[in-house]
Amino acid sequence: MRDLSRILLLTAGVLSGFLISGSRSEAQTPSDLDWLVPNESLKKPFAEQTPIIFVSRGQNRKEWDSLPKYWNEAKAEVVNPATGQKVTRTVIKIKLPLGLNLAPPVPAENPMTYARWELGKKLYFDAILCSDLTVSCATCHSPKNGYTDGLKVSTGIGGQKGGMSAPPVLNSAYNRQQFWDGRAASLEEQAQGPPQNPIEMFDGKGNAWNEVVKRVRAKPEYVKLFEKEFGHVPTRDSVAKAIATYERTVLVGNSLFDRAEATMRKRVEDEEGNKFEIQPKDFEAVLKAAVTAKDEHALKALSPAPEKLDIPETAKSLDRGRILYFGKARCATCHVGENLTDYAYHNLGVGVKDGKLPAGDLGRFGSLPTGHKDPTLFGAFKTPPLRGLLSTKPYMHDGSEDTLEKVVDFYDKGGNANEFLDPKMRDFEAEQKIIKSGAKPKEVTVWTRDGKPVVPLKLNLTVDEKKDLVLFLRALESDPVDATVADPKWFK
Numbered sequence: 397m398r399d400l401s402r403i404l405l406l407t408a409g410v411l412s413g414f415l416i417s418g419s420r421s422e423a424q425t426p427s428d429l430d431w432l433v434p435n436e437s438l439k440k441p442f443a444e445q446t447p448i449i450f451v452s453r454g455q456n457r458k459e460w461d462s463l464p465k466y467w468n469e470a471k472a473e474v475v476n477p478a479t480g481q482k483v484t485r486t487v488i489k490i491k492l493p494l495g496l497n498l499a500p501p502v503p504a505e506n507p508m509t510y511a512r513w514e515l516g517k518k519l520y521f522d523a524i525l526c527s528d529l530t531v532s533c534a535t536c537h538s539p540k541n542g543y544t545d546g547l548k549v550s551t552g553i554g555g556q557k558g559g560m561s562a563p564p565v566l567n568s569a570y571n572r573q574q575f576w577d578g579r580a581a582s583l584e585e586q587a588q589g590p591p592q593n594p595i596e597m598f599d600g601k602g603n604a605w606n607e608v609v610k611r612v613r614a615k616p617e618y619v620k621l622f623e624k625e626f627g628h629v630p631t632r633d634s635v636a637k638a639i640a641t642y643e644r645t646v647l648v649g650n651s652l653f654d655r656a657e658a659t660m661r662k663r664v665e666d667e668e669g670n671k672f673e674i675q676p677k678d679f680e681a682v683l684k685a686a687v688t689a690k691d692e693h694a695l696k697a698l699s700p701a702p703e704k705l706d707i708p709e710t711a712k713s714l715d716r717g718r719i720l721y722f723g724k725a726r727c728a729t730c731h732v733g734e735n736l737t738d739y740a741y742h743n744l745g746v747g748v749k750d751g752k753l754p755a756g757d758l759g760r761f762g763s764l765p766t767g768h769k770d771p772t773l774f775g776a777f778k779t780p781p782l783r784g785l786l787s788t789k790p791y792m793h794d795g796s797e798d799t800l801e802k803v804v805d806f807y808d809k810g811g812n813a814n815e816f817l818d819p820k821m822r823d824f825e826a827e828q829k830i831i832k833s834g835a836k837p838k839e840v841t842v843w844t845r846d847g848k849p850v851v852p853l854k855l856n857l858t859v860d861e862k863k864d865l866v867l868f869l870r871a872l873e874s875d876p877v878d879a880t881v882a883d884p885k886w887f888k
Contacts (some may be wrong), residue, residue: 454497810852
């Protein structure tokens with residue numbers, strides 16, 4: 397038995413040497429700071445564990461309707477898988493905001509529990525992840541600023557400036573990859589990035605994550621909580637899992653557009669019709685309801701003086717904007733689905749000068765591993781979701797556009813021409829005419845290396861169309877993140 401124990405310990409040590417770092421496996425010195433096998437005797441008994449469950453309108457309409465608020469505590473009878481005995485325990489049911497009809501995916505190895513969520517929330521707002529204890533996750537992703545920081549680029553350790561606008565955490569649980577270039581495959585992986593980034597949180601001394609874990613282990617409160625939830629002291633693996641658990645609950649929806657969609661569906665069903673398309677009267681109904689409910693957040697998204705809104709005219713403008721969004725303005729080419737994103741990567745020419753991308757701005761191409769480089773993704777960045785739109789400015793991955801009006805103008809001109817401009821942004825008809833003519837028109841300033849012209853596709857929106865489109869975009873602003881999640885001091 398003694399020899400067997402030695403073999404098992406040796407095997408665990410060898411396995412722990414093969415850890416995931418970035419996007420490839422690397423052999424490293426075995427360390428219990430990275431991960432540990434849980435000691436089940438330290439964990440809370442099964443009956444005392446509190447799971448978190450997402451309830452969506454699309455998957456369980458009856459239960460969704462019955463839940464009074466975002467965060468709901470209930471009792472549930474379940475079977476303990478270890479003993480087969482039935483126990484009654486507390487469960488937290490999260491009522492997904494209107495518009496989110498599918499529950500966000502949750503990895504099997506990181507189940508949602510209140511204790512895990514509590515740990516993640518504490519860590520999210522704690523500067524303990526930073527070498528000099530000055531920067532927390534919430535510094536750049538603050539609930540007060542739509543879970544971003546409202547800056548063109550963020551400020552990290554030692555006052556250093558980053559190179560990109562902080563992406564919002566809002567609904568990031570649905571992202572297929574994380575970061576603007578998609579270099580992290582999950583929230584758990586993303587959470588491990590900033591603490592080892594020398595501009596964001598790391599002072600360059602020692603091993604970044606080893607030092608983080610040591611700081612967390614030095615706090616008895618954290619040690620106790622980690623042992624009860626994970627069955628061991630804090631590790632890099634469990635810290636990342638806890639933060640990801642918290643971030644999965646940063647969810648928004650219930651925009652005026654969502655409400656108009658729901659109102660339209662009820663209207664069509666009541667009329668026993670089959671044309672499921674929003675009409676001005678649907679927008680008018682939700683605007684009147686918002687006025688009655690004194691929903692200032694939704695109404696101020698449309699106007700700084702909501703009491704002066706002409707509801708019938710505003711409803712007509714919103715509907716015209718909706719038609720433009722899904723039609724002439726081509727927004728829905730990329731901003732689709734219930735999170736208003738295709739989760740794909742596109743080169744819009746953001747930051748381009750004289751037809752050239754900024755140095756080092758490789759986008760998705762740069763984050764792909766060698767052997768999988770896709771040249772069509774050169775300078776391409778992730779399509780951001782449009783929920784919480786007003787609270788997450790400035791816009792674009794470099795924070796270069798500070799108003800929705802400027803964003804619309806950018807798209808109206810077709811972005812900025814460069815050799816790798818996304819096909820959805822190009823006027824292929826105009827390009828083919830130039831190729832056939834054999835001419836070299838002066839207005840074409842960018843040519844591919846094989847001699848083909850790059851012509852951005854202009855939308856040719858009128859002044860009034862731009863106004864209607866911007867108003868509709870404002871109607872995509874969601875309710876604020878629920879206080880149970882956003883308030884750093886709230887714990888049950």
